[in-house]
Amino acid sequence: MIIRGGIVYDPANGIYGDEMDLFIDKGRMVESAKGEEIDARGLLVMPGGVDAHSHIAGKKVNTGRIMRPDDARLGTQPRTAVCRPSTGYTVPNCYAMGYRYARMGYTTAFEAATPILEARHTHEELEEIPIIDKGALTLFGNNWQVMECVRDKDLSKLAAYVAWGLCSARGYGVKIVNPGGGEAWGFGTNVKGINDAVPNFDVTPAEIIRGLAEANEMLRLPHSIHLHFNNLGKPGNYTTAIETLDMLKDIKPSRMRQVVHVAHMQFSAYGGTSWRDFESKAPVIADYFNCHSHATMDMGQLLFGSATTMTADAPLEYGNARLTHNKWSNHDIELEESSGVVPMAYFRKMLVNAVQWAIGLELALLVKDPWKVLMTTDHPNGSPFVNYPEVITLLMSRPKREAEMATLHDQVPKRTTLGSIEREMDWTDIAIMTRAAPARILGLEDKGHLGPGADGDVSVYDLRPEEVDTSQDHVLVKKSLATAKYTIKGGVVVSKEGQILATPPGRTFWVDAAVPQLEADRLMVDLEEKFARYYSVQMANYAVQDAYLPHGKAILAGLPILSEVA
Amino acid sequence: MRNITITPKSAFPISVEAENISPDKLAPLTLSQIKSLIVWQGNRQRTLSALFVIEGDDAPAKAEELTIRLSGDFSQVKRIAEGMTAGVVLVEGSVGMHAGNNMKGGLLSIAGNADDWLAREMRGGKVVVMGNAGNYLGGGYRGEKCGMRGGEIEVRGSAGAYLGEHLCGGSIRILGDAGDFPGAANQGGTIFIGGSAYLPGAEMSKGTITVKGEAKVLPSFQRLEIVQVDGLAFQKYAGDLVDNGKGELLVGVGSS
Numbered sequence: 001m002i003i004r005g006g007i008v009y010d011p012a013n014g015i016y017g018d019e020m021d022l023f024i025d026k027g028r029m030v031e032s033a034k035g036e037e038i039d040a041r042g043l044l045v046m047p048g049g050v051d052a053h054s055h056i057a058g059k060k061v062n063t064g065r066i067m068r069p070d071d072a073r074l075g076t077q078p079r080t081a082v083c084r085p086s087t088g089y090t091v092p093n094c095y096a097m098g099y100r101y102a103r104m105g106y107t108t109a110f111e112a113a114t115p116i117l118e119a120r121h122t123h124e125e126l127e128e129i130p131i132i133d134k135g136a137l138t139l140f141g142n143n144w145q146v147m148e149c150v151r152d153k154d155l156s157k158l159a160a161y162v163a164w165g166l167c168s169a170r171g172y173g174v175k176i177v178n179p180g181g182g183e184a185w186g187f188g189t190n191v192k193g194i195n196d197a198v199p200n201f202d203v204t205p206a207e208i209i210r211g212l213a214e215a216n217e218m219l220r221l222p223h224s225i226h227l228h229f230n231n232l233g234k235p236g237n238y239t240t241a242i243e244t245l246d247m248l249k250d251i252k253p254s255r256m257r258q259v260v261h262v263a264h265m266q267f268s269a270y271g272g273t274s275w276r277d278f279e280s281k282a283p284v285i286a287d288y289f290n291c292h293s294h295a296t297m298d299m300g301q302l303l304f305g306s307a308t309t310m311t312a313d314a315p316l317e318y319g320n321a322r323l324t325h326n327k328w329s330n331h332d333i334e335l336e337e338s339s340g341v342v343p344m345a346y347f348r349k350m351l352v353n354a355v356q357w358a359i360g361l362e363l364a365l366l367v368k369d370p371w372k373v374l375m376t377t378d379h380p381n382g383s384p385f386v387n388y389p390e391v392i393t394l395l396m397s398r399p400k401r402e403a404e405m406a407t408l409h410d411q412v413p414k415r416t417t418l419g420s421i422e423r424e425m426d427w428t429d430i431a432i433m434t435r436a437a438p439a440r441i442l443g444l445e446d447k448g449h450l451g452p453g454a455d456g457d458v459s460v461y462d463l464r465p466e467e468v469d470t471s472q473d474h475v476l477v478k479k480s481l482a483t484a485k486y487t488i489k490g491g492v493v494v495s496k497e498g499q500i501l502a503t504p505p506g507r508t509f510w511v512d513a514a515v516p517q518l519e520a521d522r523l524m525v526d527l528e529e530k531f532a533r534y535y536s537v538q539m540a541n542y543a544v545q546d547a548y549l550p551h552g553k554a555i556l557a558g559l560p561i562l563s564e565v566a
Numbered sequence: 567m568r569n570i571t572i573t574p575k576s577a578f579p580i581s582v583e584a585e586n587i588s589p590d591k592l593a594p595l596t597l598s599q600i601k602s603l604i605v606w607q608g609n610r611q612r613t614l615s616a617l618f619v620i621e622g623d624d625a626p627a628k629a630e631e632l633t634i635r636l637s638g639d640f641s642q643v644k645r646i647a648e649g650m651t652a653g654v655v656l657v658e659g660s661v662g663m664h665a666g667n668n669m670k671g672g673l674l675s676i677a678g679n680a681d682d683w684l685a686r687e688m689r690g691g692k693v694v695v696m697g698n699a700g701n702y703l704g705g706g707y708r709g710e711k712c713g714m715r716g717g718e719i720e721v722r723g724s725a726g727a728y729l730g731e732h733l734c735g736g737s738i739r740i741l742g743d744a745g746d747f748p749g750a751a752n753q754g755g756t757i758f759i760g761g762s763a764y765l766p767g768a769e770m771s772k773g774t775i776t777v778k779g780e781a782k783v784l785p786s787f788q789r790l791e792i793v794q795v796d797g798l799a800f801q802k803y804a805g806d807l808v809d810n811g812k813g814e815l816l817v818g819v820g821s822s
Contacts, residue, residue, distance in 0.1 A: 070709035326711075 001025075001491050003038045003458060006045030007465045009431035012440070012449035016428045017465055024456035027490040031452055038486055038493070040460045042467075046431045048107030048457030048489060049388075050448050052438035053226075053263055053298045054379040056097050057111045057125035057136065059118045060310040063329045063341045064091035064380070068308060071343070083500050090308040090343075090380040098130035098503070100386050102495045105459025105484035108439075108447055108506075109385075111136040112226070112263065112378075113177060113312050115336045116143075117537070119169035123508065123548040130503040131494050133447075133455075135510065137226050138171030139312055140212055142182035144335040144534075145526060147201045150211040157526075159215040160519035163558065164527075166221075168543035170510040170552060173223035173442070174216050175263075177312035178230050179208040182338040190315040194230055194244055205230050206247055213251050213259060219513045220254040221557050222443025224296075228263045233316050235272040238281035241265075242288055249294050258293075261441055264300020264378035266360035275352055280359045280416040286366030289373075296441050297367075298374035301360035301391045303383035304353065307344045310381065314338035335534055346383075351415075354408040358416035361394055361401065365423045370432040374441065389481035392434070395425045397474040424471050443555075444509070456491035459484045507553045514558030568593075570600070570622035571635040572614075578642040580608040581662060582617060585645040587636070589629040589653025589672060597624045629653045630672070636661070641681065647674045650691065663700070666693050669717065682726065688714040688736060698723035701745065706732035714738075714755060730757050733773060749775040752813055770806050770813035778818040787815055 003022040008015050022045065023033035055061055065072065065088065074089035075096060086096035101109055114122040114136045126134045140146050140162060149158035162174060180191040180198035187199050194206040213225045229244055231237040241262070251259045262268070271281040289295060309320055314330055317340025321328030329341040346353040360382070367373045375392060379385040394401055398421075405412060405419060413419045425433075439448025446455045462485040463477065470477050487495040494502050531539040546552065570592060583606045586592075592600050601615035614620060630652035640646065641660040648667040657665075660678030666685040674685075674693045682700035685693045687707055699721045705728055706713025713732035724742030731747070733755030740748075743761035752770035759766070762779040767787070778798070787805035793816065794800075800816035 068709050070707055072709075073707065327709075 001036045003040050006040035008045045009427050010450040011432045012436040013451045024491040027456045029450050029454045042464045044461040044463045044465045047435045047448050047450050049105050049434050050438040051109040052442050053112045053376045054109050058114050058122035060339050064308045067327050090384045094125050094128035099500050102131045102487045105487050107457035107489045108133045113175050115139045115333045116165050116169040119544050126508050133506040134508050135172035137173045137175035138169040139175050139337050141176035141179035142337050147203050150207050151203045156519050159218045160515045160523040162215045163513035163515045166511050170544045175226045177228040179205040185314045185338045217254040224258050224261050226261045229268045232267045235270050235278045237268050237270050241268040245295050258296040260295050262297040265297035265363050266300040269359050282359045282362035289367045296372045298376040299360045299364050300378040300382050302356045303387050304346045304348050308380045309344050310341040312337045312339045314340045317342050348408050351409040351411050354412045355415050358418040362418050365421045370429040371437045374438050375433040389478045393474040393478045396470040398424050400474040458488040460486040505551050507551045508549050509553050511557050512554045568623040568627040568632045573619045573637045581642045582607045583644050585648040588647045588650040589632045593629040593632045594626050688717045690717045693719045695721045699725045701726035703729040704738050767815045769809045771811045774814045776816040781817045
């Protein structure tokens with residue numbers, strides 16, 4: 001396949017809006033090829049979009065669907081010759097997830113939180129999401145085995161458990177959600193800071209995070225730890241964020257990447273002592289990221305309208321349910337996690353929501369290096385992913401931001417700095433935040449760029465970057481980004497002008513990390529006791545079988561000596 | 567005024583989804599255009615004229631000037647008058663499920679019985695049923711916080727379970743009995759039940775429910791004084807206290 005004459009943004013390869021032809025052969029980018037020609041003359045061309053943090057599959061997503069038939073009816077589309085039926089807006093069905101990502105020019109999305117015990121369900125849904133490539137991060141932050149290893153300061157056993165857990169869950173990376181808090185929630189309480197002891201375990205959130213970060217680097221995993229802070233969603237929580245980040249700055253990364261990726265930073269950049277004096281501390285957080293290079297973040301942008309909050313942070317969801325008097329699902333996952341789901345609506349005239357909206361944008365605009373900030377909405381917590389074009393245009397257009405701010409609660413300019421921010425992002429920034437950076441942060445070498453050997457994932461938009469004024473013509477930009485002219489996945493045109501043309505199955509990436517047999521054997525003694533005494537399933541039935549990943553793609557990692565021998 | 571009469575050609579063993587039978591949809595069309603409108607029967611698309619005989623005035627008119635007369639048995643025809651904003655729909659027999667969904671104005675009059683979900687999420691207008699109504703009369707869509715928000719429903723017979731579920735406004739008047747849980751999660755509407763009711767107002771936070779006959783009242787309602795309304799004595803309750811409710815429940819005090 002040849003993509004002719006596009007204006008290409010491929011920041012990972014130092015290409016910033018050059019007119020060039022692209023070639024794809026056997027699903028990969030190559031130097032030259034023959035075959036089908038796509039006319040992209042003068043149009044915006046980028047690698048396929050990569051979403052590093054989105055809740056697209058698994059038990060809590062399905063709980064959201066079950067709780068929200070009212071949401072299911074919002075996005076119904078009948079089947080076509082190619083597509084199966086679509087339903088839902090904040091919690092779409094599996095098919096709609098794939099079609100909607102593809103229509104926007106996205107070709108990869110990662111599910112952000114899966115307990116090992118429920119990973120089988122996650123993979124059943126991931127397999128049903130058509131077109132896009134996927135992966136799932138595995139939850140470790142409230143796991144008994146993890147906390148015991150941390151308590152015993154047994155780092156090599158912890159690394160062995162992380163490797164075993166990732167393999168059992170067919171997971172891609174280490175996700176940590178409100179470490180210790182989920183376990184404390186089992187006793188009706190929460191941890192209040194990173195040095196607050198977890199009930200019955202004699203460890204602190206700080207120790208859990210540090211332990212997992214060290215194990216993560218010991219195993220040379222492609223992705224760093226992926227962290228949802230303690231105290232998330234509470235006024236004044238920016239101090240917890242800074243304290244946590246600072247504690248990790250001396251850890252040495254095992255690969256060319258960050259040591260910690262912060263999930264949905266917006267929810268952890270809050271000042272004030274209560275919702276009454278709630279204010280943005282985004283400038284403080286952004287300043288920290290500007291001065292340090294061990295951390296990256298995704299925005300977790302909030303947009304007005306309907307959302308469904310879902311997280312392993314169960315005490316947070318209890319708070320949400322009490323605040324909104326809305327439906328609430330609360331879940332305990334044996335020795336591993338807790339979780340919750342609450343439907344939500346965000347309003348322009350509600351000061352707290354308006355300030356939250358501004359904080360996400362402030363974070364992205366104030367952090368100078370776009371490689372450190374990913375564009376996300378923490379789908380569907382801040383807003384469904386179909387609204388990414390809205391977020392991108394807000395970042396690219398100050399007039400749009402000002403027009404939006406005029407419709408908000410009048411206190412917003414006093415509680416945030418958004419009004420004074422002049423920066424307007426360009427296509428290079430956007431290509432980094434939605435393509436190159438998420439791929440690099442996740443450690444996906446063949447994603448997010450268009451160099452030879454990369455996956456043949458390309459999106460072509462009906463926009464002429466050399467002509468369109470992204471600051472003024474934000475309506476046109478948003479419309480064009482919402483529906484790619486062509487989305488090409490693995491060398492196949494999957495979507496053309498919003499119409500899905502093909503639905504190849506996507507791959508599911510997971511990480512197989514090698515550990516010394518001695519450590520694995522030591523771990524087994526602990527695990528056999530846990531399964532015998534506590535788990536509701538037998539160890540033999542625990543791990544996800546390969547049959548659940550017919551399109552699985554294992555990425556090897558592990559202790560350096562062993563992987564070299566192998 | 568424009569009149570259109572629609573009559574089924576035969577009984578429908580498989581139900582028909584006919585959201586196109588509403589004044590708003592038919593008013594701007596000529597009779598021949600109306601005949602070619604699409605309805606679904608089961609999983610098959612049919613034209614309106616394949617299933618119904620359509621007669622009446624040919625010239626298009628505004629919805630408020632249109633009267634649609636449904637003659638014959640429509641008990642297997644669903645979604646009639648869905649989303650109507652003006653005009654009149656007169657059903658001479660009984661009507662199927664989901665009639666008057668999301669209705670915003672005009673009059674839907676049913677001479678026979680109505681099936682479940684009549685006037686779900688109604689916003690305005692008036693619905694009159696001479697016979698009985700099914701379950702979830704004036705109810706909410708599954709999962710929504712608000713069902714009916716405005717308008718008026720009158721049923722001369724009885725109603726099924728969950729009438730006015732998640733009611734947020736408007737009024738419902740039942741002359742006969744109501745089934746289980748009338749006015750569940752009422753948030754500000756008015757319900758009058760001429761006969762008896764079982765566990766009215768569960769989880770109600772606002773609004774008024776009056777039961778003239780007997781009612782089994784939930785223990786989470788606070789018993790207040792006896793009040794006189796239109797010369798009749800009613801026991802007044804406040805609730806539902808499980809939801810910190812400020813709703814008002816009146817239950818008739820028998821002559822005994």
